[in-house]
Amino acid sequence: MTNELMVAMVGLIGSLAGSIIGVIGSAKLITYRITQLEEKMKSQCENCVVMDGRVDRIEEKQAVMEEKIKVANHRIDNLEKKG
Secondary structure (H helix, E strand, O other), rough: OOOOHHHHHHHHHHHHHHHHHHHHHHHHHHHHHHHHHHHHHHHHHHHHHHHHHHHHHHHHHHHHHHHHHHHHHHHHHHHHHHO
């Protein structure tokens, strides 16, 4: 083999090895980041479920309070008409 052919073969092998290592490293990084995002989204969804329950209870209490206000206003109107 000539020197030029050996240099070309070494360059080819080096380029292939570098490309393969780069692709594998990039794939590992992307997989890691996707996993981290999935975990973050999962924890946020759990918080949303907790918040939904709290909002439902607040809305129920608000409806009760609105009904009590209506009753109180009705009683006040009746007292004003009598007086």
